[in-house]
Amino acid sequence: MKPSELETMRKSFNTVKERSSSIKDIPSIKRLTSRVQEIKKYSFDNKDELFNQALESFKRNDIEVKFAETSDDALHIIDDLLEEYDAKVIAKAKSNTLGEIGLKEHLNINIIETDLGDRILQLKKVDNKPVHPTGPASHLSVSEIAGIVNESLGVDVGPEPKEIMEVVRSDVLKRLESAGVGISGANAIAAEEGSLVMVHNEGNISIVSLKDLHIIVAGIDKIVPSLEDAISVVKLETTFATGNFVTSYMNVISGPSKTADIEKKLLKNMYGAERVVVILLDNGRSEAIEECLYCIGCGNCIVHCPVYNAVGNEFGFNNYLGGRGVAMSKFIEDDETCFNSGLYMCTLCGLCTLNCPLSIPTNEILENMRKLSTDVGFYPKAHGNIMENVRKNNSPY
Ligand code: SF4
Structure with missing residues (x-):
């Protein structure tokens, strides 16, 4: 990262620090923190039972569920689904898990990022790794972002956040008109209800979930016992990620879009996805240290x-x-x-x-x-003459 990007990132982080430090000592948030600690511990101790319960619940809710042991397995499942739908454009929401499996690098089709921060990084094309799970472009100044948007979309916006947002929004919506498939992660999964909880501020996950097929890729560590537990997890995540109590949107997806309003005949695909497919990803989680799996991604x-x-x-x-x-x-x-x-x-x-x-x-x-x-042989090694390196570089390595 460039020094100027690091400086902008630190400024953004200071804002988050100020907001979250004032909220985390509130008694209700302290209680929530203890509750989520218990939920994550219980979920780890009962992971096999909860996994099986989630499978049953998804089935009951008409959600298709597939298990992926590795990133490659997950990508193959996605490839098959996209081929079935002859997908040329897909709508994507922000997800660490989709980053983990390397979805963007793998697919040859047009993926449209719907989160503004992710879309800015996508338009940046080079050196576009996110810097924060919920603020991926926190290292870019408004002038840099305006430059990126102007160059890649051929427009002429000034360094004005609102102007940039409006231009990117209308461009994304236009490109998504032909997308029949949406793909996202999930912030938490409720085993008992077979529900997936997703939080967002922009409303973009709602757009992704309105496509014909909604693919959701989530780690098996996201499974918790109930919907109340899942909501506790995402609420705590929001508090520590943004310093706010809630996000503008909390989507709870418990099945495909359906209606029985005409003679009680069940019809699918009213407004939302007619098909919801959940890919539960292991990818090393079964081997991971217990505490690593407590992470809520704040x-x-x-x-x-x-x-x-x-x-x-x-x-x-x-x-x-x-x-x-x-x-x-x-x-x-x-x-x-x-x-x-x-x-x-x-x-x-x-x-x-x-x-x-x-x-x-x-x-x-x-x-x-x-x-x-x-x-196993992986440790920092001095190269050449240590004292010479120190004299030349002020470092032994
Ligand atoms: S202990 Fe934690 S905070 Fe300190 S340097 Fe290591 S990762 Fe960063």
């Missing part, structure tokens, strides 16, 4: 991480940013990826743990991983 760890604030998104793995992303990369990929994602960049300061609503001990996890990584 991104508060990276906002407070000194390393992330200094170097940005090169500390982390794909869309899993910062120390927790480094830890997950060991299970999603391997020791080498974990090493290359920044295993030795972490200062082990523990600020991420202090600011994590789930108290995920990322520093301890990474410290243990370093020991294991050293055993």
